[in-house]
Amino acid sequence: MATMNDVAKLAGVSVSTVSYALTGVRPVGDKTRARIQAAMDELGYQPNAIARSLASRRTRIIALLFPAIEHGLSGAALEFVTAAAEAAREQGYHLVLWPIGNDEVSETRDLIQQRLADGVVVMEVRLEDPRVTLLGQSTTPFTLIGRTAEPAGLDHADIDFDATVAGAIDHLVELGHRSIAFLSRSSASRDSGYGPAVRTEEAFEKYMTDRDLPVVIRHCEGTADAGRTALTELTVAHPDLTALVTMNDPATFGAMAELLDRGHRIPDDVSVLSIVSSPKVGALSHPRLTTMCAPGTELGRLGVTSLIERIEGTQAAPLHELIPCRLDVQATTGPGPFASGRLEHPQGGT
Amino acid sequence: MATMNDVAKLAGVSVSTVSYALTGVRPVGDKTRARIQAAMDELGYQPNAIARSLASRRTRIIALLFPAIEHGLSGAALEFVTAAAEAAREQGYHLVLWPIGNDEVSETRDLIQQRLADGVVVMEVRLEDPRVTLLGQSTTPFTLIGRTAEPAGLDHADIDFDATVAGAIDHLVELGHRSIAFLSRSSASRDSGYGPAVRTEEAFEKYMTDRDLPVVIRHCEGTADAGRTALTELTVAHPDLTALVTMNDPATFGAMAELLDRGHRIPDDVSVLSIVSSPKVGALSHPRLTTMCAPGTELGRLGVTSLIERIEGTQAAPLHELIPCRLDVQATTGPGPFASGRLEHPQGGT
DNA sequence: TTGTACGCGTTATCAC
């Protein structure tokens, strides 16, 4: 394997000149540069990443901290990781995966002390997150995908749950729905401080109240059967229900199946809108599920590019980005009883 | 940040002794070791990974090569990556993600020349894969997840498509099915040399022929609508069909919906078995889908641990592992017309 | 515009 020394000898220059020709930190004469280039080509030279890192004290490696299990946004997670890796590569960085159990937070300390990474992207941030606390005490640059309870001073990008829920409700209300229930995650998930659950429920309550509409929130485990049960109970308690906002894919599918079994038509009788989901999941249902899909790709890119800016000192403003889920209207949402076209015969009391 | 030098000074020994105390390459006196340990604790010393790599010429980094798009086994992919990262970490290695377009193979060359990684795991291997060719010409250790057309000399772990298909057919035949169709990926996918498509179709043909059963294979795009169309055409062409093996999740869901719409009961009239899938996807359907789930976790671990063995020279035998998908019997497969219990009234000709 | 020489923090090869 050729080193810089080999190139220098072959080109008849000193190693430093080769180095400068490579980095461009200092001007190099045209003819010299050409000779060096020729030598590099001939030897198939590639700079040794490790030696470069040691000398420059910058590894161009970014660590992605992610909890082993609990891929809440599972569909989006792979998308996210892929986007992060691509964004990193485009800027000459590498992304190393740092799986870490939720308890073994000390691993985080090791990570930053080993100086293997120039910065850290933290995934699946919880409202109270010891990893974030630890990073905050260090000098290592980091960005969060998600938010802690108090994210003001921290670089973070997250789903705009507030706007997402608002968008979902808007979509349904505009379609003429008034009686809308929210099928959320399990209450355990909410109670444990899982950000998406907490924030969507708060938003749902707020926006429904704003509109003087009844607030119906149902927690549900992440299985199709639980979704069936939940749907059954919901329709019993609220027979006038015409729309469902969901954030629980397996339960959504179960609920839809139960709706059909009970003779309800989708979307003619009941509309279903799954938020923080993905078109891929939506494509599995029939009728095809209307979703609001999690911006996994955007968050991945944003987290990485912004971190790189911080590392390189070119960051203009702190990262405080909230991205709403994008509405992908498919076949499970349709006009409700108060739709403009059918105002004359609302289904309300039938 | 404390260095080895600081530790050496504080402990009153030389740097080399500290190094040996750390690596255990050479025996160190008990008292000396204790003093060194104390010094390290006091300073919060952690070895610098980069310096260590440069000196030892081993980075303890493994690169995971994965094509940006086309996550054929999308559900399993995240599982796979996670397992690989965990296995690596358990053995003191890091996993760096190397996204690479299918065309830009030269990136592979850069990867190995930069000497950033001690070895490479290649994901989503195609029957003819230029990345593999390139790696084969280098001295870099690598393992494949998947197989090329001629994998004999290469370390690889892959799904045992043959055994998977055999298992699927066995399951259905034992249930009393004889008229079984295979709903595969798109013909484009098969024609482009996508291993899973090619191998499953070959296996299906073989095992059905072995049993003197008719071979019905239907290619299908990866959408629910395509699945509906395919199902319709299949039932027209083969009205006696009682079971479906599928390897195409969206199409499977579409086909099931179409079955129900046409008044077929699942599994009473038609059984559905989705192979190379995952329980997570299966959980979305109702009745819950019987699947054969891709061994993403196993493959991830295997690829990494075996690669590490090769890197460290402790590999006993080459990696030639084929793991079948595990059958997860749920609610979409049931007795067919030739089931032992109902031999007296087969549905064949009704 | 180019060259010299030192430093980055370890490992590993000599000596003792």
Place this chain on the structure above:
DNA sequence: GTGATAACGCGTACAA
């Protein structure tokens, strides 16, 4: 059992 000290391959003042 322990200490000097030369690599490892590159970046970067400082000199020229």
